[in-house]
Amino acid sequence: MKSVxxxxxxxxxxxxxxxxxxxxxxxxxxxVSPPKFQAFTPYLVVLVELENKExxxxxxxxxDDKDPxxxxxxxxxxxxxxxxxxxxxxxxxxxxxxx
Amino acid sequence: MLKQVQHDDTTLSIFILFMNxxxxxxxxxxxxxxxxxxxxxxxxxxxxxxxxxxxxxxxxDAIFFGNMLGGVVEEKLLLEAHIAEVLGVNIPIYRVEAxxxxxxxxxxxxxxxxxxxxxxxxxxxxxxxxxDISAENITxxxxxxxxxxxxxxxxxxxxxxxxxxxxxxxxxxYKEEHLAAISVKxxxxxxxxxxxxxxxxxxxxxxxxxPYVAYPLKVLDxxxxxxxxxxLVLTNRKLVIGNQKSSQILSSEVATDCISIAKRxxxxxxxxxxxxxxxxxKISGLKRSDISVMEVHDCFSIAEILALEDLGFWKKGEGxxxxxxxxxxxESGGNLIVNTSGGLKxxxxxxxxxxxxxxxxIHLQLTEQAGERQVRKAKYGLAHNVGGSGGLAxxxxxxx
Numbered sequence: 001m002k003s004v005x006x007x008x009x010x011x012x013x014x015x016x017x018x019x020x021x022x023x024x025x026x027x028x029x030x031x032v033s034p035p036k037f038q039a040f041t042p043y044l045v046v047l048v049e050l051e052n053k054e055x056x057x058x059x060x061x062x063x064d065d066k067d068p069x070x071x072x073x074x075x076x077x078x079x080x081x082x083x084x085x086x087x088x089x090x091x092x093x094x095x096x097x098x099x
Numbered sequence: 100m101l102k103q104v105q106h107d108d109t110t111l112s113i114f115i116l117f118m119n120x121x122x123x124x125x126x127x128x129x130x131x132x133x134x135x136x137x138x139x140x141x142x143x144x145x146x147x148x149x150x151x152x153x154x155x156x157x158x159x160d161a162i163f164f165g166n167m168l169g170g171v172v173e174e175k176l177l178l179e180a181h182i183a184e185v186l187g188v189n190i191p192i193y194r195v196e197a198x199x200x201x202x203x204x205x206x207x208x209x210x211x212x213x214x215x216x217x218x219x220x221x222x223x224x225x226x227x228x229x230x231d232i233s234a235e236n237i238t239x240x241x242x243x244x245x246x247x248x249x250x251x252x253x254x255x256x257x258x259x260x261x262x263x264x265x266x267x268x269x270x271x272x273y274k275e276e277h278l279a280a281i282s283v284k285x286x287x288x289x290x291x292x293x294x295x296x297x298x299x300x301x302x303x304x305x306x307x308x309x310p311y312v313a314y315p316l317k318v319l320d321x322x323x324x325x326x327x328x329x330x331l332v333l334t335n336r337k338l339v340i341g342n343q344k345s346s347q348i349l350s351s352e353v354a355t356d357c358i359s360i361a362k363r364x365x366x367x368x369x370x371x372x373x374x375x376x377x378x379x380x381k382i383s384g385l386k387r388s389d390i391s392v393m394e395v396h397d398c399f400s401i402a403e404i405l406a407l408e409d410l411g412f413w414k415k416g417e418g419x420x421x422x423x424x425x426x427x428x429x430e431s432g433g434n435l436i437v438n439t440s441g442g443l444k445x446x447x448x449x450x451x452x453x454x455x456x457x458x459x460x461i462h463l464q465l466t467e468q469a470g471e472r473q474v475r476k477a478k479y480g481l482a483h484n485v486g487g488s489g490g491l492a493x494x495x496x497x498x499x
Contacts, residue, residue: 010251026366028261029314030253034239037253045254047262047361055361057252070269081251093251 004089017076017094022050024072024096027060039083046096048074062097075099119213119335121497122343123152124459129327129447130296137166137173137228142185144224144328144452152332152343158220159332162192163209165201165225166451171240172232182224198244199398201225202329202454203353203484203493209333210351210495218336225455226328237324241450244487246359257321257399259360259488261313264401266366268315273419275315278400279306282319282444284428285397289441291429291472296325296447306400320400325447329455331462344466349383349479351495352376358490367416369489372409376483379494380411383479387411390435390496391477392464393427394457396485397442406483407437410494429472439464439472454484458495465499 027046030037037043044060046068060068061079074096081093125147127140135143141164149156162182169175179192195205202225209223229237241256242249249259264278283303289295306319333348334340354374357363363370380387387410395410397403404418412435413421421427427437440446440460443453461480463469484493 026262026266028254028258028265029311030255030258031311031313032234032238032257033253033255034242034250035235038235040253043253045252045258045262047366057248057254057361059252070266082253 007089007091011092014094017056018078020050020076021099022048022056022074024068024070024074025049025055026070027068036082036084044068046074048096056094058094058096060097061095073099119210119333119348120340120345121331121333121348121458121462122340122345123148123154123332124329124462125151126294126329126456126459127327128294129325129449129452131230132326135228135326137169137175137226138181138185140226140228140326140328141182141224144226144330145182145186145222148222148330148332154332154339156186156188158339159188159190159222160219161190161212161221163205163212163221163223164192164194165203165205165454166194166227167196167198167201168227168229168240168450172228197491198486199396199448199450200454200484200486200491200493201451203457203482203495204454204486204491206331206454206458206495207351207353207493210348213333213335220332220334220336220339222330222332223455224328224330225452227449227451228326229324229449230326234324244490248359248361255313256488257316258313260399260401261316263360263366263405263488264315264399267401267404270367271416271419275307276303277419277423278320278404279303280422280425281397281400281403282306284425285438285442285444288429288439288472289445291470292441292446295441295445296323297441297445316399316401322398322443322448325449327447327449327452329452329459331455331459344468346462346465346497346499349385349496349498350379351493352378352382353491353493354378355491356489358487360488368409369405369485369492371489371492372406372483372485372494375492375494376410379496383496385479385496388434389479390481392439392461392474392480393435393437393483394440394442394460395437395483397438397444398448398485400444402485403437403442410481410483429474436474439469439474454482454493457482457484458497461497465497
């Protein structure tokens with residue numbers, strides 16, 4: 001279980017990414033994942049270069065089973081990021097979707 | 100020992116006192132070793148190397164130990180004391196953790212220790228027990244060598260290399276079959292290695308038809324989860340060298356880089372490899388063409404291509420073409436043979452043990468103890484060990 005404080009600390013940074021736009025630099029589809037991501041497997045992970053040149057990782061969602069493309073335009077959105085126990089804090093974070 | 104070396108095409112009289120030598124190497128089998136725990140593996144490698152060169156444990160001044168996951172898989176820390184217990188010694192023991200480069204970094208630190216302490220003999224041990232937990236949990240444990248941002252989005256260790264591979268294939272117009280050739284070559288080499296995890300041939304089709312782990316990398320692009328241990332004896336004490344078959348450590352250099360690939364200048368190279376390689380060649384006084392045998396870090400097929408490029412043997416972007424031609428296969432008859440042990444891919448990858456096995460393989464080749472996989476007339480060899488996705492690299496050059 002991730003510490004509630006650690007999740008709070010992470011989300012303080014995540015909030016500044018929401019709505020930011022960028023392009024996919026590279027990507028992969030994860031087929032074998034750590035336990036807390038198994039409910040989402042397989043899933044796409046992209047490395048995005050934002051318009052301010054900052055590079056950010058995130059899962060890619062809402063692509064309708066198509067493969068992403070390098071240089072594809074994406075936007076940062078808020079999504080549930082992992083499976084946790086019934087007594088744990090639900091983890092939210094940044095994912096990307098095409099636009 | 101005095102030695103004259105060639106430096107930057109100009110013969111310089113560089114006289115090295117007490118050059119550090121490797122006088123012994125032993126490796127356990129690599130694989131799924133159900134009847135061995137970490138302590139068993141450590142003992143087998145230590146006992147094996149001492150018996151092989153008939154050296155009393157009382158002759159050892161210190162032990163350098165590479166291990167990544169003892170605290171996770173077996174819930175064992177203070178591994179120094181575990182080694183003291185299994186070997187029955189009270190000497191200084193130093194545990195080194197640098198993910199998959201734990202062994203290489205332990206070797207580099209032992210080399211530095213010997214450079215600063217004359218008349219000493221040390222053992223460098225690398226060991227890892229990996230198969231006692233599930234695939235999902237070992238994936239999670241290995242991902243600890245990725246950045247927090249990478250872990251937070253579910254990016255696994257294969258996933259990070261897959262991102263590098265995806266970019267490389269697209270940028271330089273290669274296909275997955277170019278990557279597959281690396282696995283085909285290394286499996287063929289491993290057939291001749293009695294300690295290898297996988298001693299069987301695979302074809303390009305076998306690799307291409309294996310399931311994806313992280314697109315575009317497949318199971319047969321990836322090194323396995325292995326148990327195993329390996330040990331080397333290093334000395335600068337002339338009396339200990341005696342009549343042992345020895346190789347000399349011409350250089351062993353380490354470099355680091357950002358842990359996250361997102362923070363790096365380029366995604367199609369490992370800068371730590373480039374820096375460590377340049378330093379190792381400069382200190383050794385050798386040229387690339389002097390090297391006959393290499394063990395490079397092929398945790399995934401793309402990694403061997405990057406290694407040959409970043410070490411300066413292949414031009415950036417041409418690695419895919421060279422890989423497909425299998426110019427570094429033992430059967431090619433070429434001047435540079437790579438991963439005669441089978442590499443991480445087929446010899447296996449017990450992460451703490453890998454860096455020691457790489458140097459041990461070069462030692463065997465240079466001292467003509469490599470049996471069926473012996474490369475003829477090899478005088479100089481190189482070992483390249485990477486931590487994580489390139490956050491650290493160690494490059495060591497040996498000679499006889």
